[in-house]
Amino acid sequence: MPDPGNDRGMELDGRRRVVVTGVVPEIDGGRFAVKRTIGEQVDVEADVFVDGHDALACVLLHRFQDGEWTETPMAPLGNDRWRGAFTVTKIGRYEFTVQAWVDRFMSWVRDLPKRIEAGQEVRIELLIGAALVEDARRRVAGPDAEHLARYADALRNGTREEQESPIPAGLGALMQKYADRRLATTYERTLAVVVDRERARFSAWYEMFPRSCAPTPGRHGTLMDCIQRLPYVAEMGFDVLYLPPIHPIGHTHRKGKNNATTAGPTDPGSPWAIGSEAGGHKAVQSELGTLNDFHRLVERASQFGIEVALDLAYQCSADHPYVREHPEWFRRRPDGTVQYAENPPKKYEDIYPFDFDTNAWRELWAELKSIVDFWIAQGVRIFRVDNPHTKPFAFWEWLIGEVKRDHPEVLFLAEAFTRPKVMYRLSRLGFTQSYTYFAWRNTRAELTEYFTELTQTDVREHYRPHLWTNTPDILTEFLQLGGRPAFITRLVLAATLGAGYGVYGPAFELCERVPREPGSEEYLDSEKYEIKRWELDRPDSLREVIARVNQIRRDNPALWGDRSLRFHGVDNEQLICYSKRTDDLASCVLVVANLDPHHPQAGWTALDLATLGLDPEQPYQVHDLLTDSRFLWHGARNYVELDPRRAPAHIFRVRRRVRTEQQFEYYA
Amino acid sequence: MPDPGNDRGMELDGRRRVVVTGVVPEIDGGRFAVKRTIGEQVDVEADVFVDGHDALACVLLHRFQDGEWTETPMAPLGNDRWRGAFTVTKIGRYEFTVQAWVDRFMSWVRDLPKRIEAGQEVRIELLIGAALVEDARRRVAGPDAEHLARYADALRNGTREEQESPIPAGLGALMQKYADRRLATTYERTLAVVVDRERARFSAWYEMFPRSCAPTPGRHGTLMDCIQRLPYVAEMGFDVLYLPPIHPIGHTHRKGKNNATTAGPTDPGSPWAIGSEAGGHKAVQSELGTLNDFHRLVERASQFGIEVALDLAYQCSADHPYVREHPEWFRRRPDGTVQYAENPPKKYEDIYPFDFDTNAWRELWAELKSIVDFWIAQGVRIFRVDNPHTKPFAFWEWLIGEVKRDHPEVLFLAEAFTRPKVMYRLSRLGFTQSYTYFAWRNTRAELTEYFTELTQTDVREHYRPHLWTNTPDILTEFLQLGGRPAFITRLVLAATLGAGYGVYGPAFELCERVPREPGSEEYLDSEKYEIKRWELDRPDSLREVIARVNQIRRDNPALWGDRSLRFHGVDNEQLICYSKRTDDLASCVLVVANLDPHHPQAGWTALDLATLGLDPEQPYQVHDLLTDSRFLWHGARNYVELDPRRAPAHIFRVRRRVRTEQQFEYYA
Numbered sequence A, B: 001m002p003d004p005g006n007d008r009g010m011e012l013d014g015r016r017r018v019v020v021t022g023v024v025p026e027i028d029g030g031r032f033a034v035k036r037t038i039g040e041q042v043d044v045e046a047d048v049f050v051d052g053h054d055a056l057a058c059v060l061l062h063r064f065q066d067g068e069w070t071e072t073p074m075a076p077l078g079n080d081r082w083r084g085a086f087t088v089t090k091i092g093r094y095e096f097t098v099q100a101w102v103d104r105f106m107s108w109v110r111d112l113p114k115r116i117e118a119g120q121e122v123r124i125e126l127l128i129g130a131a132l133v134e135d136a137r138r139r140v141a142g143p144d145a146e147h148l149a150r151y152a153d154a155l156r157n158g159t160r161e162e163q164e165s166p167i168p169a170g171l172g173a174l175m176q177k178y179a180d181r182r183l184a185t186t187y188e189r190t191l192a193v194v195v196d197r198e199r200a201r202f203s204a205w206y207e208m209f210p211r212s213c214a215p216t217p218g219r220h221g222t223l224m225d226c227i228q229r230l231p232y233v234a235e236m237g238f239d240v241l242y243l244p245p246i247h248p249i250g251h252t253h254r255k256g257k258n259n260a261t262t263a264g265p266t267d268p269g270s271p272w273a274i275g276s277e278a279g280g281h282k283a284v285q286s287e288l289g290t291l292n293d294f295h296r297l298v299e300r301a302s303q304f305g306i307e308v309a310l311d312l313a314y315q316c317s318a319d320h321p322y323v324r325e326h327p328e329w330f331r332r333r334p335d336g337t338v339q340y341a342e343n344p345p346k347k348y349e350d351i352y353p354f355d356f357d358t359n360a361w362r363e364l365w366a367e368l369k370s371i372v373d374f375w376i377a378q379g380v381r382i383f384r385v386d387n388p389h390t391k392p393f394a395f396w397e398w399l400i401g402e403v404k405r406d407h408p409e410v411l412f413l414a415e416a417f418t419r420p421k422v423m424y425r426l427s428r429l430g431f432t433q434s435y436t437y438f439a440w441r442n443t444r445a446e447l448t449e450y451f452t453e454l455t456q457t458d459v460r461e462h463y464r465p466h467l468w469t470n471t472p473d474i475l476t477e478f479l480q481l482g483g484r485p486a487f488i489t490r491l492v493l494a495a496t497l498g499a500g501y502g503v504y505g506p507a508f509e510l511c512e513r514v515p516r517e518p519g520s521e522e523y524l525d526s527e528k529y530e531i532k533r534w535e536l537d538r539p540d541s542l543r544e545v546i547a548r549v550n551q552i553r554r555d556n557p558a559l560w561g562d563r564s565l566r567f568h569g570v571d572n573e574q575l576i577c578y579s580k581r582t583d584d585l586a587s588c589v590l591v592v593a594n595l596d597p598h599h600p601q602a603g604w605t606a607l608d609l610a611t612l613g614l615d616p617e618q619p620y621q622v623h624d625l626l627t628d629s630r631f632l633w634h635g636a637r638n639y640v641e642l643d644p645r646r647a648p649a650h651i652f653r654v655r656r657r658v659r660t661e662q663q664f665e666y667y668a
Helices: A104-117 A123-138 A143-157 A160-164 A169-177 A223-236 A291-303 A321-325 A361-377 A393-406 A420-429 A444-456 A477-497 A543-555 B104-117 B123-138 B143-157 B160-164 B169-177 B223-235 B291-303 B321-325 B361-377 B393-406 B420-429 B444-456 B477-497 B543-555
Strands: A019-024 A034-037 A041-049 A056-064 A070-073 A075-078 A081-087 A092-102 A191-196 A203-207 A240-243 A307-312 A341-343 A346-348 A382-386 A411-415 A433-435 A465-468 A500-504 A566-570 A575-581 A588-594 A601-606 A619-624 A630-634 A639-642 A649-659 A665-667 B019-024 B034-037 B041-049 B056-064 B070-073 B075-078 B081-087 B092-102 B191-196 B203-207 B240-243 B307-312 B341-343 B346-348 B382-386 B411-415 B433-435 B465-468 B500-504 B566-570 B575-581 B588-594 B601-606 B619-624 B630-634 B639-642 B649-659 B665-667
Touching: A019 A092, A019 B420, A041 A056, A041 A092, A041 B420, A056 A081, A070 A081, A081 A092, A104 A123, A104 A169, A123 A143, A123 A169, A143 A169, A223 A240, A223 A291, A223 A543, A240 A382, A291 A307, A307 A361, A361 A393, A393 A420, A411 A420, A420 A433, A420 B019, A420 B041, A444 A465, A444 A477, A444 A566, A444 A575, A465 A477, A477 A500, A477 A543, A477 A575, A477 A588, A477 A649, A575 A601, A575 A639, A588 A639, A619 A665, A639 A649, B019 B092, B041 B056, B041 B092, B056 B081, B070 B081, B081 B092, B104 B123, B104 B169, B123 B143, B123 B169, B143 B169, B223 B240, B223 B291, B223 B543, B240 B382, B291 B307, B307 B361, B361 B393, B393 B420, B411 B420, B420 B433, B444 B465, B444 B477, B444 B566, B444 B575, B465 B477, B477 B500, B477 B543, B477 B575, B477 B588, B477 B649, B575 B601, B575 B639, B588 B639, B619 B665, B639 B649
Parallel strands: A034 A191, A203 A240, A203 A500, A240 A307, A307 A382, A382 A411, A411 A433, A433 A465, A465 A500, B034 B191, B203 B240, B203 B500, B240 B307, B307 B382, B382 B411, B411 B433, B433 B465, B465 B500
Antiparallel strands: A019 A041, A041 A081, A056 A070, A056 A092, A075 A081, A092 A191, A341 A346, A566 A575, A566 A601, A575 A588, A588 A649, A601 A639, A619 A630, A619 A649, A649 A665, B019 B041, B041 B081, B056 B070, B056 B092, B075 B081, B092 B191, B341 B346, B566 B575, B566 B601, B575 B588, B588 B649, B601 B639, B619 B630, B619 B649, B649 B665
């Protein structure tokens, strides 16, 4: 006696004939969840087919967490592809899958008119239909059973005239409702969607060292000083304030100015050398203030619509309490000392990495999670994770999974600058957002290729790009050499190519651009190793441009996401042109930027009018939201000219002509 | 206490840090086996990486059936991609997977020279190395343990000079042999390879109706007549003789000439209407002879190097014994009659399909398998399966799996002409070879697109294309209108684009090309419904061209497979140009065909010389194996001209210049 279907999972019955396969979105065969933010739609497609010519019915099943399943119909697209969709309305984890079955009644309904048209006698066919209805009736109780019985009767006793349109409207609905699904095929995997709040997709970050926030020179800045700085940050329009580590800084092997191997007596050290006798990852450095001050900062920031993000840097200075209390979490060298961080021949003797190979890894993992729990209890909901690619993938998957189970509103930004597959693995396993290679993509070809990959391939299902113009570690050559126009161009690119972006300030708005030495991306006199005094009111500050750009972002829903990004042609390679839009085209933004910070550049666009929803026969306006000037354009080919000394980029709102009832026309 | 890695399969230990993913070849997440033929290589690639900077070791594991695992090293290709390979040497099922681990000793070996070059003191580093060797020693017994102990001692006590090259050659090998794999990651799936004999990849089929093989007119041909026909088939160079069903043919609703709904008293009926009171799928139609005659045919054919392939058409005439003995295997209509085959409004009343939805499906499956077993017992090893897409996928997967478990040498050719996803599903689930859309691909664009998909995408891992010039159901418009040149062109295309191909003869070699009516692909007076008399000796027969083409196929290993197929440019769209080659370039065939059967066409090639292994600076010969003429060519651009009335195609052997030790040159 044969065993059915070689015992493949779902195919317990050899009569389960429908195949459901090729389901998207699916990452690594369902190994990881896809990502959405609240209110977004999940479009699901699948290959669904059966042997022979039977009609199929196909539904999409979805549920929130382990709640009730909701069913929505899927529709055929042709070539055996089916599509359905559901909208995610809560933060947390959704599941979905696809189910399909042979619908004999539908086959019958489909074929009957063909038989009648061919002039065939259909008496027997009507009896077949009646038998199918009768079958359904046997599965049903109550009034529907009676309805079905009546329909079956009608089919059995139908007159010739009735046969011409023998399928009553209500019957189809009832038969669909009571379809025989005993041999339905459910896709062999249940796929997951992690739903985050909107800030996971759309946010503008400002990175700032609290210790440089003192209003008077020579004093160590404090968290209370940060509170005073909030209006400045809010006026520029940022909604996340990210602070480098605020914990006690180690003394042993402390780095001096410009990363000198020995520190002077007043050098404050790098905030990433975490831990001293005063405490570790759960303490606030006393020079910055108290935990209470931190609470106040979080609260005041929220009144400005700003969230405070903390740095999660899982490493220790030699003076961290862990080193003494948990020697088993660190690797020892044969001379009994603790193994410092290194990338041979480079040594980072002020940093002790955790030894994730330790036998005590479970205790280590638990303690590291307790750090996140601690700061969540202090009101933090966003963590910028330092170098996640130097800690095990399994650890992050566990940590993020555990944290988000209790706090699905928590966001983790992965600061990994490493090989692409490693970066994508981190986003797959759960990081909410990810740093990108944006800082080093300068030419049109580079930008187009990279952002097409990020927004138009499967990558977008798990990787949410976060674009930084600069960081304390990254002062790019482009900024060094391009000066103020380069800063503006990169600001516009970051803020419009990426719904998530950030700047490290005030270095950014003050166009700080002197490298430690030629060829270096390190800042000269980097804030990482000393307290800086920033002249915020300098007249050449970019704060107003930044404010304008962030306002444009908020005003134009087209810029709230990345999926609609499309590049358009321009016949000058120094110009880049791209658009974003909402599905309904109510918001449509077109950016043209001059990638040459040194010279004016001009050219003719080759716009994809269909993407922009424009009628090739109608004029339209492009309204530059940076300068408030408007241009009347027509068709795909339009002239643009950008002088970097005046305005290195346009951020156009595309306004199409609208005719009102009164025959007035205006541009919406 | 944290649970490790969210409990994902292999990650039972949170210290299992290496990720192995993106393994190819893999079909549908490992759901199906990839296909190879004996002697072929399986190239395996995987993404393998770990957090941080540790060195990795990576191996490919493979085994035949459930034998011992063999391990071969994989090498990094860059960008975290690794590659390895193994060769399949037996018919049956292989398995493979990938394993990788952090190799701390390799990291140490890699980093030590960097430390020494930087002038660092490495005494402690040597002790670290010694400890790693000592660790390995503890895992080993016997002489290797002593070797390792000595190496550890040497590292502990090394002098400064020894430190300059402190890693003895033998140590690396031992450390690799005894690597600590306790925390190795094995890819989460074991992938399968089904290995067939060579004929699964390279075969030339000849389809022939035995009943038309009688040497004298008016007589029903027999299997003994087929034996007489063998030299004719063998001379043309075919190695598979495929017979339409040879079973008793039903009487009820028998079809007459040209598919007439009523048959005359002498009409033989369609061989696909299987079964009469004389027997069913396990019987031989008495007019054809006996089972003994069939045995003789199989045996004689094998002496000619020809295998007999039988048709597996799972359907019954109304007179089939199954209909009486197993009414439960057929669907009943309300009037008590058996449901005939139909595609509304078309009715095929001479055919009863099996009802695979029957409750008795297990018994039905078993009986259908017993048919295959029966013919295997009669010496058949190749089955051409009629319309597999009208029977459940699960049935075929089970049937083929079961049959090949005991008889891995059995081949199944799927005759499915349906939607692409259905055809690909059939090949995925196990069909050895598959009919293609080749017959309807006539233009260069169509052929290039289709054969690129078949040979250069993942499709090639499961789908072995079988190209038919014509079949009893398919007389294409191209052949109808193009006449003899069209027949030759399509022969050359089928035989060189496809390592597996076939013709339906003698209709093909006699250029039979009159359709039943204009617009039909059916033959007028089709052999499906009547006995034909073929004038095999007609002077315009293509038998000699066919013999030549099949000889070329046998002589040129380039044509024994499809993976090397590459298309080259020609500046005339009516010309198509493509090549096949062996990996070592010892055999390289270049085809140029005129797709216009009506007019001479000429043009200039744009050859991809790298694919052909040609030096752009050296002349080379192209040797037309059809006409034995040779041309001296140079570079990518060469003139070709093909007159369909003389020779519609070139099959060139590419001969490159070879310089011997004696300074003579010739073209190999």
